[in-house]
Amino acid sequence: MSHAAAVADKSPSTLQGASLPRWSPWAIAAGSLALALVIGLAGGLDSKVQWGLIAGILFILGTFGIAAKVEGRRQAKDRVATSLVWVAFLLAVVPLVSLLWTTIQRGVKVLDVYFLTHSMGVVADSEAGGGIYHAILGSLEQVGLATAIGAPIGILTAIYLVEYGRGGLAKSVTFFVDVMTGIPSIVAGLFILSLMLMLDMQPFGFAGSLALAILMMPVVVRSTEEMLKLVPNELREASLALGVPKWRTILKVVVPTSIGGIITGVMLAIARIAGETAPVLLLVFGNPFINANPFEGAQASLPLYIYQQYSQSAGSTAAYDRAWAASLTLIAFVMILNMVARGIARWKAPKTGR
């Protein structure tokens, strides 16, 4: 710094302007937090959310004011843009972290091996004890079956759209996929329910799987489509020019190149349907006993279990604890799936190393 200053003394540089020290954003953040605290206390605002928002606004205004004074308007705008991004990031992260924190805090109370390996068979909803084994089993079976139906259909549809689709059929398929993306889960459930009523059937797990598969398919199609489009055309041409038929080119070159992204997309779709409650409530109904057969009789599932523990226990603390623990299990399930997806994506990604 002193050297730079010495140079500046000799001939005032047009390239060098005054600049705020590196710690200034932190100082401004601390200052605006303190000010927000004072305003909040003095104004008698109860909500901590309001305090946070005031602090955020103060931070952005303060950054602009101070930077404009010291560094000039252009740098001030740059700093405001940076702080806006940071504030937006915090606004997005705070609810997420707080949700996770609350769930973990309340969920760990009854979450143990016993809880994971027993059902609610002989336990009334208002009593303590019991577990979610039946719900985990039901969730795994329903989601697994839904994936077994939805993922292949979705991936094949995407391959058709990207590799073969021309003209009217492809356009209409794309259109219907778009429409399907917007279907509310309860509508998918009602659709299957109407079929069940026509055939005079009782609730069973596989009916739920069908509804979940309907919800899953458009998500898989969309993500797979994007991944296949990322495969450079040169690779397809290279393979075709070797005298490889088109279907083998797709199977051996195009899909392997994008398999990481396709798997990630499927995993995200699974994560989306694993938390669906409405269709499961209509079609699978819920069952406190262990029912390992998804093709006959009502089953439980994790989201359904959480809902029923809340709604049918007349405010019993034990039921609330179980609902939180089940929520934690569901979040953990989805997180593990995501981690597995990332692992597979990294493992399968085209290699670049030497």
Added chain:
Amino acid sequence: MAKRIDVSGLTAYYGSHKAIEDISMTVEPRSVTAFIGPSGCGKSTFLRTLNRMHEVTSGGRVEGKVLLDDEDLYAAGIDPVSVRREVGMVFQRPNPFPTMSIFDNVAAGLRLNGSYKKSELADVVEKSLKGANLWNEVKDRLNKPGSGLSGGQQQRLCIARAIAVEPKVLLMDEPCSALDPISTLAIEDLIGELKERFTIVIVTHNMQQAARVSDRTAFFNLSAVGQPGKLIEIDDTERIFSNPSVQATEDYISGRFG
């Protein structure tokens, strides 16, 4: 092994746009034929019609005849997949398969066609890599990804991949335009060796390269932007570069236009 190509009255379209018009020429076996001409004159399009890669582009279609040793590639009942096994291609930008190792890249043509014996695979890969002058550089890392090689090595890997399926003809679409002079030299030397076994057609923007590597040179031109490209003349490379019979060729080669 190498086969002769006889083209007569070939016209190629992209949708309704006519890209090249009424091209007729003969490409001799076991020789190098270079295509030169300004950008957009249809050299690459013409090259791609020689192994039916043109129709892979949406809207691409072809009229006319391409005879490969008396067999018309565009006759009814000809399978474009079989054509491409006879007429291999190397592209402008090196495009090794990113999911495959060096070994798998070279073996890809055989493996994906399903026509190979396991015991022969290693031999074919070694022979092809030696044929592409790449063996000594990669023999210790055959299981490493092909995309980890340098640009010039990748292009030679693609050549090895193309010759591994033993085509009769090898088409090269500006194979050196993305490479440095030393890699270019390596590929030019390679072309000189490969012409003993294959019929080679090379598109290039580099006239010295055409003069160095080719036996015959074809000059393409187009009368105006949007007009179809045409073959102006084809002759022995020496004649094209010393005493071409058409004025336009001489103007292009000597850098005078219009």
